[in-house]
Amino acid sequence: MAGNSYGTLYKVTTFGESHGEALGGIIDGCPSGIELDLEAIEVEMSRRKPGQSAIVTQRKEPDSVQFLSGIFEGKTTGTPIGFIIPNTNQKSDDYSHIKDNYRPSHADYVYDQKYGFRDYRGGGRSSARETASRVVAGAIAKQMLPEIKINAYVSAVGPIHLDIPYQELDFSKTESNPVRCPDEKSAAIMEEYIRDIRKQGDTVGGIVSCVIQNVPVGLGEPVFDKLHAELGKAMLSINAVKGFEYGSGFSGSEMKGSQHNDLYNPDGTTQTNLSGGIQGGISNGMDIYFRVAFKPVATIMQTQDSLDNKGNITPMTGKGRHDPCVVPRAVPIVEAMAAIVLADFYLINKTY
Numbered sequence: 209m210a211g212n213s214y215g216t217l218y219k220v221t222t223f224g225e226s227h228g229e230a231l232g233g234i235i236d237g238c239p240s241g242i243e244l245d246l247e248a249i250e251v252e253m254s255r256r257k258p259g260q261s262a263i264v265t266q267r268k269e270p271d272s273v274q275f276l277s278g279i280f281e282g283k284t285t286g287t288p289i290g291f292i293i294p295n296t297n298q299k300s301d302d303y304s305h306i307k308d309n310y311r312p313s314h315a316d317y318v319y320d321q322k323y324g325f326r327d328y329r330g331g332g333r334s335s336a337r338e339t340a341s342r343v344v345a346g347a348i349a350k351q352m353l354p355e356i357k358i359n360a361y362v363s364a365v366g367p368i369h370l371d372i373p374y375q376e377l378d379f380s381k382t383e384s385n386p387v388r389c390p391d392e393k394s395a396a397i398m399e400e401y402i403r404d405i406r407k408q409g410d411t412v413g414g415i416v417s418c419v420i421q422n423v424p425v426g427l428g429e430p431v432f433d434k435l436h437a438e439l440g441k442a443m444l445s446i447n448a449v450k451g452f453e454y455g456s457g458f459s460g461s462e463m464k465g466s467q468h469n470d471l472y473n474p475d476g477t478t479q480t481n482l483s484g485g486i487q488g489g490i491s492n493g494m495d496i497y498f499r500v501a502f503k504p505v506a507t508i509m510q511t512q513d514s515l516d517n518k519g520n521i522t523p524m525t526g527k528g529r530h531d532p533c534v535v536p537r538a539v540p541i542v543e544a545m546a547a548i549v550l551a552d553f554y555l556i557n558k559t560y
Contacts, residue, residue, distance in 0.1 A: 209323070209331065214442065217351075217555040220345040220548055224293075225327050226335030233290035233341035235348060237555060238278065240286030244351055245262065249260075252347040255540040256340060258531075261386035263402045265531045266516050268295060273344055289348065309514045309524050314506040317515065336447040339541045346544020349551035356422040357551060360542040362535045363390045363499065364404070364415035365398040374419050374497060380547060387541045406532040409509030413448070413502045414535035416542045420485070420496040420550070425476075427491040427553040434489025435553060436498075442545040443500045448534050451501035455484020470494075500533050500542055 213221040215239045224231035228414060250273065257271040258500040271293055274531075278289030307328050310317040315334035326332060350358065357380040363370045370391050381390040387402070389395035405412045428435030440452045460482060461470055470478035478494055485496035505527040514524040531537065 214445070215548060217559075218349065218548065218552040222338055222340065222341035224295075224338065224341070226337040227293070227327070227332070228295060228331035230292040230294045231337065231341050232290070233345060235278070235289040235291075235345050237287055237552075238284050238286070238348060239352065239480055239555075241270040241283055241351060242284040242348075243282055244279060244284065244348065246273075246275075246282075247348040248351065249344060250543070252343050252350075255383070256343050256378055258537070261536070262400060263386050263406070263532065264537055267390075269338055271504050274477065280470070284348075284484070291341075291344055293344070295337075304466065305527055306423055306514075306522065308518075309522065310522045311506055311526070312514060314480055314504075319453050320517065334447070339544075340547070343540055343544045344438070346540075346547040349544075349547035353547070355422050356547075357544045358418065358550075359537045360416050360418040360546070362387050362395075362398065362414060362539060363417040365401055365533055365535060366412040366414065368553045369392065369397050369415075369430050374417065379419075383541070384537060388536045392553070402533045409526075410528070410532070411504040411506075411508050412533050413450075413504045414533055416444065416500045416502065416535055416538050418498055418500070420544055420546060423485060423491045423493065423496055423550070425491060425493040426491045426557055427550065428486065429553075429556070430489045433489055433550075434486075435496075436486045438549050438553070439496075439498060440548065441547050443542065446538065446545060448501070448502045448505065449500055450503045450537075452498060453479055454496070454498035456482040457484075457499065496553060500538075503540060504510065505531055505534055515536045 212223065219236040220233060232395045249402060253271045256453055258269055276292065276293050277289040278285055278287050282330060306316065313329060361382045370389060372391055377390045377391055382388050385395040387398045389393045389398055402412065422433055436454050439454065443449055443452045456468060468482050470480045470483050481494045484498065485491055485494040507530045509526045511523050511525045513521050516522050
């Protein structure tokens with residue numbers, strides 16, 4: 209299996225399966241001398257971990273990080289940072305019913321066809337549990353760039369949308385509810401909707417919005433490695449993501465140039481920010497903002513037709529512990545991947 213690494217200078221490699229002994233990763237390129245706040249890393253992990261509320265999977269995992277290398281006396285040494293996250297609450301028997309069956313819209317079928325063999329326990333490497341390692345790398349990247357503020361939040365669950373501009377939101381309220389929506393009224397409606405979906409044995413998708421502030425001018429390379437292109441790749445690499453748009457996004461296609469152009473102020477800032485903080489693939493110093501669309505989780509607690517490995521169509525009912533909606537736990541993952549992208553471009557920019 210290829211494609212287990214991301215980044216050029218700040219490079220993250222992850223390993224492990226959902227029901228294996230542990231997940232883990234190696235971070236190459238982290239500069240030396242960074243004093244790490246290990247408690248802050250644990251906080252990021254607790255935001256992603258399962259079992260944190262009644263509206264997410266009830267798998268209980270502490271997701272404690274064990275660092276093996278690259279840190280001495282609380283500071284990074286400049287050598288590879290190795291870490292593991294032990295799996296402590298596997299229930300592999302929950303997946304015995306899909307040993308020979310492929311769940312609709314899941315990676316089960318393509319994994320088996322590509323590799324001729326698959327770890328059916330929780331999806332193995334295709335499980336979103338892999339993203340725990342990304343959160344570790346993102347938490348360290350955030351501490352590399354403390355002046356840059358990255359705030360993601362849930363802006364939609366199914367048909368319920370938060371239409372308040374991000375400039376009017378108080379991001380300190382994002383963690384005040386299990387949905388991770390910074391508007392209390394919308395959060396309550398979203399939470400009730402997820403609970404109802406769960407009772408139906410179904411799942412629902414949603415949208416995570418992200419705002420990055422205090423980004424210096426000049427991050428990003430202007431041809432193939434545009435900043436927004438790398439952000440898009442990073443977000444689309446997250447499990448269940450179906451769409452990415454930044455700045456004016458698709459709505460910009462309906463506008464005239466006279467409406468869409470961001471006119472300059474004398475100091476180089478712009479009067480509007482439909483560009484989303486990126487022009488020509490390079491950050492311009494304005495806020496970077498984007499939206500990430502997540503599909504409903506494929507495993508549902510309803511009976512559906514599935515395909516078995518002998519080519520038969522057979523009924524199958526989902527079992528086990530699954531999220532009825534992934535977006536509340538996806539918030540720290542979106543932030544982590546954004547931080548990894550920015551850390552990588554920050555180091556690349558220092559080579560000029």
